[in-house]
Amino acid sequence: MKSHEHNVSGKSPAPGNAKKFAVWARKLWPLPILLLATLARVYGSTASAIWCDEGSSLLMSQYSPSLIWVHSAHDVHPPLYFLLLHAWIAAFGDSVFSVRFISVLTGVGTVALGMWLAYQIATRRAAVLAGVLLALLPIAVRYSQEARMYSLMGFFLLGATIALVYWVKNPERHRYLFVYVLLMAASFYTHYFTGLCVLSHWAYLLLVRGDKRRLITRPAWWVANSLIVLLYIPWIPSLIDLLQHLDQLKAGGDIGWILPVTLHSLPSTLWQYLALTDGLDLKWPVYFALPLALALLTGAVCRHDRSPHKLHTLMAIYTFLPLIVVFLVSWITPLLVERYLMFSALGLPIILAVAFDRMKRSFRYAAIATLVTFLAVELGGLSNYYQKDDDQFNTLVNFVNENYRANDRIIVSDLFWYFSYVYYNKTGSVPLLYTPPQANGASGRPGNYGFGTLVNNDADKIYFDSLENLPVGQTRVWLISNSEPPDDFSPIPENWHKVSTLKVGDTQVRLYSVRLPYNVKAN
Template identity: 55%
Template sequence: MRRSVVEQNENIRAVPALNRLSWDGAGWLSRLWWVPILALAMALRFYHLTSAAIWGDEGSSLLLSEYAVTDLWFHAAHDVHPPLYFLLLRGWIEVFGDSIGSIRSMSAIPGAVVVGLGIWLTQQLSTRRAAVLAGLLLALLPTAVRYSQEVRMYSLLGVWLLGATLALVYWMRQPERTRYLAAYVVLMSAGFYTHYFTALCVLVHWAYLGLQPRGQRLITRPAWWLANAMIVLLYLPWLPNLLDLVQHVDQLKVGGDIGWEEPVNLLSLPSMIWQFLLQDEAVDVWPPLFWLFPLLLIAVVAITAWHSRPARLLALFFLLPLLLVYGVSFISPVFIERYLTVYALGLPILIALAIDRLPSRLAWLGAALFVLVAGVELLGLKNTFTVDEQNQFNVPVEFINRNYQEDDRIVLSDMMWYLSYVYYDQTDAQLQLFTPPKPDGTSTRPNAYGFGTLVDQDGGRIYLDHLSALPADTRRVWLVSSNEAPDEFAPLPGGWRELSRQEGGGARARLFVLCNVPAPQPEGCR
């Protein structure tokens, strides 16, 4: 009996210790609540990472990254993007190689980092519950997943701009801490060296500071102006290149690097919101639903921003660039999803803030909103990951690689095909770009700006104005063009006989033998 009492006393003393151990362990684990969300974000961004073929814009990134640093600076200056991403890509390839998995990982990893920054920013503006919801919606955001799987600068830009916005929030809370402004200067400068649309983020930050109550307006502080002056100073080395590019905008239009965008209309704005979440413009959706869903989201954003001052920063981050670029596009169309995908990151965070602010009696409404948005995102992810691997541009290129014979000629009808083809080419052929003159005799050769800067130095060997200008000893020619009518190579010279063809990714590769050449005639003519 005595032993039983002693054991009971020992057990009683052990319970608090056990509870304390469990509580401490739970506290330690609770600080890692964001890890599963980042794991989800990483998994989604690496899922099917290599399924889609390299396309033209990605090919241009790879061609730029092949230049030596000084040459890269020059050619990037003649392109329509600043050089930082391409410089980093060059270093990445030197370390990790140029396989599709490697080069796209340089976008997938920053894409997951963006989700972490979004969680961090949300927790600074609201509660942990809001941060969890924001993290989940950011991890699932289809437009962010898509552009985390391309060899382009958009996910990296998200790191710079969300990081800069986070630094701004910290500085606003502790204006005496200049290290936050120092971080802001570095991040915004990196943004400007990555993409010109960083200027929209500048407008967002200045607008938010300007909207603060009169006694809290940090916009008048000398430290803020000094920080922005430092950003300008750091950008000065690139500024002459930007001004030179602006002066040659007509040459960019001639080359098709700008000015190819479709004009906007009343449907473009809701279509863009659908595109962010569904990866589909939704023009075939039932008309009331087409309008109601985007309007619901805009209403949620507006109401949340009205009742929450911190939410106004995210509302400006999402809405100001979207509406400004939409308005400008009535004059000069630039309303393209990938240009705005970094600013779409504000939408999931705002939805999370809206749900978190709802009173407990309306918890069902918040749950319904979360399920609705997450459900649309899941459909968007399905659209993102739907890739027909047998209908990709690499299929016709690999067909040529397998059937290529020494001295075959390969001619491509379009610069975008050329940029993609270079990555997959395993032949020793000099690829040529078909540049037939216009009916009035005007040349269609690219100029030294835009994509033309990537091949201009080799233009004499690359450009082919007439198929009849091929060397006289040519026996076989591969023609790569769109698989849609009309045929960009028509009319073909006499005596050309088609032997085989392969389609994929919207392109068609055809092998021709030239039967009008001196004997011996190639196989297929007899």
């Protein structure tokens, strides 16, 4: 009774309660960070319209699982993400929020894995710092809000790296390699750049010795990698077939669109990771300060890595080796696209967290200042990313939906707009795809590889080669194209009269009325 009166009197709680709270806080510390990661990824996740690549994901996912396997074999990405999206849409629908939420979930899961990994290779404080930096990492947030496979790939590969860490610490426990095999195989079925993560893991094991011998020489490691290859065998014929049709992919624009690299490409990619900008508009001291700081912090982390398994060095290799390899290869064949390397960018906050944790012991204020600077860069990048233009592509399609009349024709100039248009189209009319002959007389229709695999089966229904061949009796036509010159539909037939135009960003829709010859009556 006295105890009760003591508490209600407003005095301090019993020491036992404070101790219980401390225990609770130590156990549940990841939850606020995961909440932050969730908010960062859910906020604004529906603000931008579905774009071409997302539209292709959604169109692919409409097929049955067996046909997804067939069509993704002709696409530039393996089938696992599309199969998962197919099941997800069947369960939760195809709203913008729903189709992107699968990436939100894997993005938040990746933050959890990042904290887990940081805790395994460093301290609880490093894990907290890594969690916060990962939760706000702009490139991770960006691709956790897209109906594509990059967030899923990052989840698999960070998980596989954790399994590798556990095996390195306990090489006799093969169950960790079993988990590693499953996650790596799943990632290979998600994106071909998984091979770069494999390269990083092998490079790390070449540097590390176990208790008696190099881990890379252990039979269990070779068996594990053989099992990954074995699990991937069903897809290898499809991969070989795709490689044999690279010319068709280039002709269709599915590959070959990546810009050549320059000396600025490497530091600019690091800016993309942390701020979603190439940084080229900054003063050169600021532009080079960030990559230089990253290099110095990473070098310090590796130099002072006193752990027997060199796990800090593992994270440095995981983060930077894929970027360096792709940068070097890109001088021959351009491949450097930041979203393809998003999985390796996830290692950057973990390296920074280890560096800040170590700096805090001897350089407390310098560590705090550096941490605040990097957080400011991330927050600045997120702030710019969240500022979406109100005029999105769906505004254009909704304009057509609202003003469409029965028997109108809708013609889209390019596959880049076509997939997005199909997603938002509510008219009940199948949009046509404009496929005029090329200047050399060759067909302008897509091939069977790349995006073309998604529409070629309906070629007779959707391909439209000439504006002059509009069916007799057609009185109104909607043209959707790029708003910048040259005009994709030029020349417009003389008997077409423009009724209205709506420009949204870099696209436009034009409505034309078609004057019929005097001897022809409209239906």
